[in-house]
Amino acid sequence: MPPSSQEAVLAWLKDKKFTTVLDAPSGDGWLVKGLKAQGHGEEFDGIDLYEAAAEGYRRVWKHDLNEGLPADCSTYDLVCCCEGIEHVGNPLLLFQAFKRCITPGGHLVVTTPNVWYPQARLQYLARGFFPSFPCLAGKIVYGSHMHIMPWNWPQLYLYLKLAGFDQIQIVSEPLSVAKHLHEKILSLPALLYARRRVRKARTDEERGFWETAGSDMAVRGRHLIVTARPT
Template sequence: MDRPGDQQQTRPLAPRARPEIHRKVRKLLRRLALPSGARVLDLPLGPGAMAEQLQRDGLAVWGADLDLAQSDGLHPSIRRERVDLNGILPFPDQFFDLVVSLEGIEHLENPFQFLREVGRVCRPGGYLLLSTPNICNLEERLNFLVRGAFYRYISARAFAEQGSGFDHQNLMTWVEIRQLLDWNGFSLLGLFRDKIKWRQLLFLGPLGLLLWGFGRLQSRARREKYCWRETESAPVLFGGSTLIVLARKGVGRSG
């Protein structure tokens, strides 16, 4: 007789995040080469596609989400916790070797508390893999110039009917994410894009080169003040729809 969860193990779940995000994250996970049995936290868990992949890779997986009904049927070895990610995570200090958070932080009312808790439960030398919409690429910068906003208005009625976290409540620029990583002991290892947006490169390439040249004319102090080296990098300036961040806990402060 099949054990509970065997069906999910033979038929992988479709990811809620776009497939290109999962493909890039899986490549980064292979680069990390975590040992078998390493402890990994996936939050928000969602339906559990990433948690399932991590479990298949031989890792010990925990998942946390406010809505656990969507992940019913996951293999029982994936330990699930019902958690409001705006609050305290029910895990010990320095417990996890890796925390994965895909397309979640922008849905939270309190991203500051979220990354504070992620920093607490991640062990020194452990890793964080985080993805969020890239609102600093050229396309989104021009959209902001036209609309005066990075995202649509969310009415009080929609908020009341659908609840906290149903939409992008807190889209964050790279500088905001960067400072939260730094405040909570994470050093940046790399920035990555989910995909190349060829039309953006074709039509906005000259503007990107102009901004890059302008940045090079700034003083060192000004470049450091606005993290210019990173905000003018290809994954940010010419990035796809999503920015993927790889960081490490407690190995010195990034520059």
């Protein structure tokens, strides 16, 4: 996960109130280190496929998120899934498990590469594969660290709603900004289309979806930080 994206996640969490945290996947423990540096003294649990228990966690399960969460997983005020869902073949199962383990009023934070930005669409048009999601023929091993599920704002919104989440929003970050002039130009049709759909929206939910879909974060960003709360 890019350092600038880590900083954006930590900035969003800085003023939030929570006492128990699930970090899945936990990786090298950057989330715990960052939150503790901010003065948060929560109880942290982690889940990861490969990493040994990093410092600062109360408990770390070695577990495959394709199978949901460990049976003895507790409940948490905050669940963070940073750079994990692109590796998971059963994302709805995982999101439903997250929903069950989040306390009322709690938060879910999900981060993942975004395949909706113009350069990614151009590469898909030319090759049939998004950046960071290459052809895996001859490399497919179940349980390995592969990018198998590309995500964009509409797809992520859909899965989170199906899993029972609401208040789904994108957090702005440095990677939300287009890097090249041609990306700004090529993204204009999508931005204009979303604005038309905002005007035609019949419900607040539909209007909110298209307002976000027509944002730089959704259309031009190379990375997504999405937050949600269980209904």
